[in-house]
Amino acid sequence: MAKTKSKSRKAKPSLVLAYDLGGTKVQVGVVDQTGKILAFHREAAFIKQGKKATLDQLIRLGKEMIKRFPKIESVGVASAGPLDPVSGELLDPTNFSGPDGHWGRVPLAEILAKGLKKKVILENDAAAAILAEVWKGLAKKTENAMILTLGTGVGTAVVANGKLVRGGRHMHTEASHMIIHAGDKSAPCGCGQLGCVEAYLSGRSFAHRARADLGNETIDAPQIAARARDGDAAALKLFDEYAENLAIALHNYVVIFCPEIVVFTGSFAAAHDLFLEKTSKKLGKLLSRRNRVMNLQPKLAVSKLENQAGLLGGAYVALKASGKI
Numbered sequence: 001m002a003k004t005k006s007k008s009r010k011a012k013p014s015l016v017l018a019y020d021l022g023g024t025k026v027q028v029g030v031v032d033q034t035g036k037i038l039a040f041h042r043e044a045a046f047i048k049q050g051k052k053a054t055l056d057q058l059i060r061l062g063k064e065m066i067k068r069f070p071k072i073e074s075v076g077v078a079s080a081g082p083l084d085p086v087s088g089e090l091l092d093p094t095n096f097s098g099p100d101g102h103w104g105r106v107p108l109a110e111i112l113a114k115g116l117k118k119k120v121i122l123e124n125d126a127a128a129a130i131l132a133e134v135w136k137g138l139a140k141k142t143e144n145a146m147i148l149t150l151g152t153g154v155g156t157a158v159v160a161n162g163k164l165v166r167g168g169r170h171m172h173t174e175a176s177h178m179i180i181h182a183g184d185k186s187a188p189c190g191c192g193q194l195g196c197v198e199a200y201l202s203g204r205s206f207a208h209r210a211r212a213d214l215g216n217e218t219i220d221a222p223q224i225a226a227r228a229r230d231g232d233a234a235a236l237k238l239f240d241e242y243a244e245n246l247a248i249a250l251h252n253y254v255v256i257f258c259p260e261i262v263v264f265t266g267s268f269a270a271a272h273d274l275f276l277e278k279t280s281k282k283l284g285k286l287l288s289r290r291n292r293v294m295n296l297q298p299k300l301a302v303s304k305l306e307n308q309a310g311l312l313g314g315a316y317v318a319l320k321a322s323g324k325i
């Protein structure tokens with residue numbers, strides 16, 4: 001017994017190749033089973049050049065890493081969705097389109113497995129990010145956690161009772177397309193609906209709404225945040241509206257999933273000083289009756305994994321699938 005134990009302690013680390021593929025950027029890295037990132041590369045994704053160019057790019061980046069680390073055993077891919085994690089197919093991702101139009105259904109895991117000659121596991125990027133937070137980040141000490149990635153869109157994922165929550169048909173839950181203000185023509189969503197959570201809370205939606213409100217066609221989210229920090233009343237009002245909508249969205253998520261912590265990541269999370277505390281107060285009011293008998297108020301916190309949660313989560317699913325963790 002003791003012999004086996006010391007043998008496993010001396011065993012060389014298992015290495016996996018991980019990707020994080022988004023609508024604008026791709027990250028690729030080599031990660032060991034302790035979560036240490038041994039190599040990392042990020043570049044603009046070739047989404048605008050089309051599907052083939054992007055797939056060729058992914059294979060090229062993977063081959064370069066495998067050449068440097070020939071001991072890589074398998075591959076995990078965190079990608080923007082929708083996608084089917086069991087079949088390994090992309091299902092026409094919302095923000096992937098190029099000169100040849102939308103991508104439609106793409107057997108990404110199979111294509112990469114052929115190109116790289118390794119087993120490939122595909123996972124939704126928000127799901128990968130929450131798995132990384134539970135593995136190495138802020139949700140380490142809990143079995144009930146949720147993540148909101150506030151970027152071009154809003155990604156959501158939940159771990160409840162220690163397990164990643166799937167919808168039926170093994171689909172990833174798309175909680176950012178929950179409608180919070182039905183028929184609100186000021187909030188069109190990329191999914192074709194009006195008034196979805198994403199239509200208010202993504203960085204892109206926030207900027208879009210703010211431009212209409214401020215009568216300024218070019219201002220972006222960081223510039224609006226800078227104005228708010230300088231005390232500009234119009235900009236502060238926009239963040240009040242943001243906090244109000246975020247509190248409504250979180251109320252709906254809390255009554256369904258009961259997370260103990262909600263982790264925020266993505267580029268818009270950088271403006272957390274302007275909305276997170278207000279959101280927590282508003283959420284407390286919305287949950288006040290429930291909280292009297294059981295405190296459902298989750299901790300709201302900004303990820304400390306920088307923008308590497310998706311990549312780490314990609315590594316996690318590959319390591320998990322091969323029984324290394």
Ligand SMILES: [Zn+2]
Nearest residue numbers: 177189191196
């Ligand atoms: Zn939507």
